Every structure is written in C-alpha cells, then in structure tokens.
Amino acid sequence: MKATWNGVVIAESDDTVLVEGNHYFPEASLKREYTTFSNHRSSCPWKGQARWMSLFVNGEMLPDSVWFYPEPSDAAHEIAGRVAFGKGVTVA
Template sequence: MPKAVWNGAILAESDRTEVVENNHYFPADSINREYFKESNTHTSCPWKGQASYYTIEVDGQVNKDAAWYYPQAKDKAKNIEGYIAFWKGVKVEA
C-alpha cells in the first residue's frame, strides 16, 4: 500500500492513490492531519488548476510547502481534486 514518509512519520497511507505525472495523490481522508499546516503558497498548472500547499511539521522539523493539492481541479484533473501529493524529500513508497 502506498505511503508517504518524512522524518520518520507516516504522513499518508492509502491503497486508493491516483498517479498523475509520476506523483501519487493521496485521498484527503488518508493523511495524518496532525503533521499538516495550511500554507499561503499557491501555484498554477495549465491543465490541473490552482494548487494550494501544506507545510509539514514532524518533531519540530519543518518542511515548507512539501505537500500540495487542487481544491478545485479543472475538468481533466477532477480525479485528483482534493487529493494530496508530496515532494521536497517526502518519500513515497509504492
């Protein structure tokens, strides 16, 4: 089962991930919210829409904007709307 791990903590785990552009997107109900803090960062993708970010914090270590999601995905990306993906050293084990 795919899981996202950073700094020894399991951030998310689900057998219902969606893979887009080699990124596993995890359903919102599969993340351990205690590690996630809303970020003011936003970026735009031409076909997925506007992304919002989370900063990850585990045991006092902070990984700024290490997770992102599309709260209102464009039509071609509706399958990942609200799903969370990771980068910046977060290891996704499939």
C-alpha cells in the same frame, strides 16, 4: 503506498491516483496533525491552481511539501479530494 518524512508516516492508502509521476492520496488518508499552513500557491495549465501545506514533524518543518487542487479542472477531475507530496517526502 506510504508517504513518510522525518521517520513518520504522513499518509497511507491503497487508493492513489498517479498523475505526472506523483501519487495523489485520498485527503482522508493525510494525517492532519502533521500539517501546517502555507501561503504558497502554484498553477498548472491543465490541472488548475494548487494550494500547499507544510509539514511539521518531531519539531522540524518541511515548508511547502504537500499540495492539493481544491477545484481541479475537468481534465484533472480524478485528483479532486486528493493530496500529493513534494520535496523531501518519500512516497513508496
């Protein structure tokens, strides 16, 4: 699987976990040089609290487009240490 935005591969891995239609990539596969800080947080009743990052590629920003659960619930243990992608990012 590859996650791409603005013509750049942001993450690539053969080891993704599919949860609720989202592919969670190993955190190590994320190209950190394309991520930047975000204050955004969200909460899922069964996964826990998510933190977000924004993408910055080729001079363009895509706010709040990468999320992860730093301490997922026991029910969501399989996404620990993984990241997923939202709006605007193509995962295929």
